[in-house]
Structure formats: C-alpha cells, structure tokens
Amino acid sequence: MYTVIGTSNSRAFRVLWLLEELGQPYRHVPANPHGEGVVAFNPAGKVPVLIDDGTPITDSTAILTYLTDRHGDLTYPAGTLDRARQDSLTQFLLDEFDAALWLAARHSFVLPEEMRLSAIKNTLRWEFERSQKTLVHRIGEGAFVMGDKMTVPDLILAHCLTWALTARFPVVETRLTDFLDRMRQRPAFQRAAAL
Structure with missing residues (x-):
C-alpha cells in the first residue's frame, strides 16, 4: 500500500x-x-x-x-509521440501555471514578510491570463487536455485552476472553466477533495 x-x-x-x-x-x-x-x-x-x-x-x-x-x-507509453506531447503539455503547465501560482504564494505568505514583493502578483496574474490563451490553442478538442483520454496534464491543470481561483487569479478562458467543472464532477476528484 x-x-x-x-x-x-x-x-x-x-x-x-x-x-x-x-x-x-x-x-x-x-x-x-x-x-x-x-x-x-x-x-x-x-x-x-x-x-x-x-x-x-x-x-x-x-x-x-x-x-x-x-x-x-x-498516460501514454514512454517513447511514443503521444507521450512526448503529454510531457510537453505537462512541462508547459508547470512552467506557466504552477510556477506563477507558486511565486505568488511565496510573495503572499511563504517568504518572510520583509522579503515579499506584493506588486509582483499583478505581473503574475497578467502572465497567467496570457498562458491560458496559449494553452487553449494547444489542447485537444475532446474533454481532456490530450483530447479523449485523461492523462497527467489533466490532474495538474485542474489542480492549478482550483489553486488559481483560491488565489484570486482569474480563469478567463471558457474552455478552461468548463474543463474544471467537468473535472470537479469526477467521483475520484470529489473523494480526494473530501480528505
């Protein structure tokens, strides 16, 4: 276990x-x-x-x-083109979504108060919105990031979007709000959220 x-x-x-x-x-x-x-x-x-x-x-x-x-x-099998695309989307989400949210958190409550730069959050929100526009051009037409199959990037994206809303980072792309609504309805998501 x-x-x-x-x-x-x-x-x-x-x-x-x-x-x-x-x-x-x-x-x-x-x-x-x-x-x-x-x-x-x-x-x-x-x-x-x-x-x-x-x-x-x-x-x-x-x-x-x-x-x-x-x-x-x-996931897709290692060494396949689908896996390369999956890994590329995973890295994009980590670089553009997770990193912006983590940096905002660091300057909100993680760093010592004298080291925080609250103004940086405006820049991070702008970058986060811009990254959403880029992402919607990269994702598949299906219900998931890769199209019709749920994969690792779906977990990361749904978590980041939930984190964004908590941190007051607007989710401006309708496809992403619809995606998050679908993910939150999944029984496994709800069981994990209940912990």
Whole structure:
C-alpha cells in the first residue's frame, strides 16, 4: 500500500486524486510542509512525498509519472509521440501555471514578510491570463487536455485552476472553466477533495 504525506490543500491533492482515479489503496498522512515526518523523507521539507515499499518519492509530477507508468493508466507509453506531447503539455503547465501560482504564494505568505514583493502578483496574474490563451490553442478538442483520454496534464491543470481561483487569479478562458467543472464532477476528484 502506498503512503501519501501532505495535506490535501497542497500539491499532495494531485497524488491523492490520481490514486483515487487508479483505484489504488493508500494511507494518507496529512502533514504540512516541514511538518513532523516530512523532513525525514524530504530534506527540503516539501510535500507531497509518496512512500512505496519504504522508498520515498518527492515532487508531485514525478510521483504522478511514476504511478501512471507503473499502473499503465492515465498516460501514454514512454517513447511514443503521444507521450512526448503529454510531457510537453505537462512541462508547459508547470512552467506557466504552477510556477506563477507558486511565486505568488511565496510573495503572499511563504517568504518572510520583509522579503515579499506584493506588486509582483499583478505581473503574475497578467502572465497567467496570457498562458491560458496559449494553452487553449494547444489542447485537444475532446474533454481532456490530450483530447479523449485523461492523462497527467489533466490532474495538474485542474489542480492549478482550483489553486488559481483560491488565489484570486482569474480563469478567463471558457474552455478552461468548463474543463474544471467537468473535472470537479469526477467521483475520484470529489473523494480526494473530501480528505
């Protein structure tokens, strides 16, 4: 059985949701970053951490990739053009969505107050809106980022859009708000959100 360390309001949500989608059993330890039991597995103190057979795996995207590859679901096979496109979209979301939201969080409550630059959030919101316009030209016509099949980028995008709304970053593209509504209706999403 897997163990997932991290609160469900962190990037650990992505891992919890994926495990629900995969129907895999897991134990959830809702620890905060730098909390008890986190640093022992990740010296940086960051969550999530997945423990599999006593081995810790850190970074939500690495964990998602590991689990989808291991279980052969919600991903395309390595070495295929579809997988290259999937990985490209994953990287785009991490660079353009996740990074902007994380930088805004750092300047809102993570960094010491004297190190925060609140004005940077306006620039980040502008970049976030611009990135949405780019993304809608890259995604498939189906219900998911890749088209008709749910994959790793769907988990990351839905998490980032949820995070954006919480952080008051507007989601301006209708296709993305519709996408988020569909993802939130998934039973696995709802089970993970209830944790």
